[in-house]
Amino acid sequence: MARAKNGSSGPDLLRLENQVCFPLYATSRLVTRLYQPLLEPLGLTYPQYIVMMILWEDAPCPVGRVGERSLLNTNTLTPLLKRLEQMGFLERRRSPQDERVVEIHLTRAGSALRERCAAIPETLAGSLDFPVEKLLLLKSILDELSERLQEAARKDP
Amino acid sequence: MARAKNGSSGPDLLRLENQVCFPLYATSRLVTRLYQPLLEPLGLTYPQYIVMMILWEDAPCPVGRVGERSLLNTNTLTPLLKRLEQMGFLERRRSPQDERVVEIHLTRAGSALRERCAAIPETLAGSLDFPVEKLLLLKSILDELSERLQEAARKDP
DNA sequence: GGTAAAAATATCGTGTGCGATAAAATCATA
DNA sequence: TATGATTTTATCGCACACGATATTTTTACC
Numbered sequence: 001m002a003r004a005k006n007g008s009s010g011p012d013l014l015r016l017e018n019q020v021c022f023p024l025y026a027t028s029r030l031v032t033r034l035y036q037p038l039l040e041p042l043g044l045t046y047p048q049y050i051v052m053m054i055l056w057e058d059a060p061c062p063v064g065r066v067g068e069r070s071l072l073n074t075n076t077l078t079p080l081l082k083r084l085e086q087m088g089f090l091e092r093r094r095s096p097q098d099e100r101v102v103e104i105h106l107t108r109a110g111s112a113l114r115e116r117c118a119a120i121p122e123t124l125a126g127s128l129d130f131p132v133e134k135l136l137l138l139k140s141i142l143d144e145l146s147e148r149l150q151e152a153a154r155k156d157p
Numbered sequence: 158m159a160r161a162k163n164g165s166s167g168p169d170l171l172r173l174e175n176q177v178c179f180p181l182y183a184t185s186r187l188v189t190r191l192y193q194p195l196l197e198p199l200g201l202t203y204p205q206y207i208v209m210m211i212l213w214e215d216a217p218c219p220v221g222r223v224g225e226r227s228l229l230n231t232n233t234l235t236p237l238l239k240r241l242e243q244m245g246f247l248e249r250r251r252s253p254q255d256e257r258v259v260e261i262h263l264t265r266a267g268s269a270l271r272e273r274c275a276a277i278p279e280t281l282a283g284s285l286d287f288p289v290e291k292l293l294l295l296k297s298i299l300d301e302l303s304e305r306l307q308e309a310a311r312k313d314p
Numbered sequence: 315g316g317t318a319a320a321a322a323t324a325t326c327g328t329g330t331g332c333g334a335t336a337a338a339a340t341c342a343t344a
Numbered sequence: 345t346a347t348g349a350t351t352t353t354a355t356c357g358c359a360c361a362c363g364a365t366a367t368t369t370t371t372a373c374c
Binding site for chain 2: 359360361362363364368369370
């Protein structure tokens with residue numbers, strides 16, 4: 001076990017190899033890279049793909065709801081949604097009931113894109129070749145941790 | 158269990174709740190947000206903090222080595238290192254042996270920053286309030302997955 | 315020794331991420 | 345029914361991320 005340079009006993013928590021957060025950050029980026037060759041032919045980035053998945057479940061729905069589900073703020077989401085609109089996958093329309101909210105509606109092309117993405121999860125899982133039970137365990141821990149982090153964020157600010 | 162809209166049996170893998178990659182992506186960003194209030198007083202972003210941790214272990218070392226350890230490409234790393242140089246934490250010097258390589262040297266301020274970061278891991282762990290054994294399990298799965306993803310990336314291109 | 319390939323950084327363009335702030339519509343309530 | 349607070353979205357500025365490409369230096373090898 002690597003020891004501290006800092007005089008205290010115990011492992012040196014500032015070493016990369018003793019951190020949880022770094023592999024989390026690194027793995028997330030590696031996974032995004034893995035998606036890239038599958039999404040690029042469809043003209044999508046990974047965050048755009050996330051948003052489309054939300055819309056396939058929920059559309060039409062307001063921007064705020066997309067933000068809650070994706071955990072993306074409006075300053076990221078608004079330009080991202082405008083790009084998806086430019087590409088013809090969705091339309092942004094002010095709600096007549098409440099002029100503040102912008103409802104996101106899928107176009108025919110946006111709905112149709114779902115079928116073109118249908119094989120992505122299994123293709124990825126196949127090319128990854130990683131035990132499914134470990135992925136499920138990973139997911140369950142991440143879901144808990146994510147929940148805990150969102151609680152913490154709700155309290156703090 | 159949520160079923161597919163797409164005609165096939167089994168869970169709908171395009172639903173956010175059935176994905177591993179989304180919680181990975183989301184949790185990574187939530188963690189970065191958690192660091193922000195601790196790093197901002199030091200003038201660091203989270204990726205800069207990662208790079209400083211690498212340098213505290215390895216400096217002086219070439220840019221390429223920082224890239225290998227952080228899994229960041231030069232197009233991200235060069236501007237990031239220039240910012241850290243502007244802040245006075247490091248110096249970028251061409252190696253006399255090989256003029257192609259740029260060696261990163263910590264300044265006194267850069268080394269001293271280590272002490273100002275010493276408490277961050279434990280402060281974070283404290284404010285997170287998440288079982289340590291789950292974090293260790295998470296780390297071990299992420300390390301394996303990360304290794305697997307890097308192998309896949311080495312083969313493919 | 316000359317030249318093509320390889321290695322190490324840098325640059326460019328596009329698309330996130332996010333803190334801070336602004337703008338517009340709605341709500342609360344005095 | 346004003347008017348101040350709240351809600352919802354948009355804008356701005358800066359810092360990543362990364363594919364593609366360029367530049368410089370070294371190496372290979374004929």
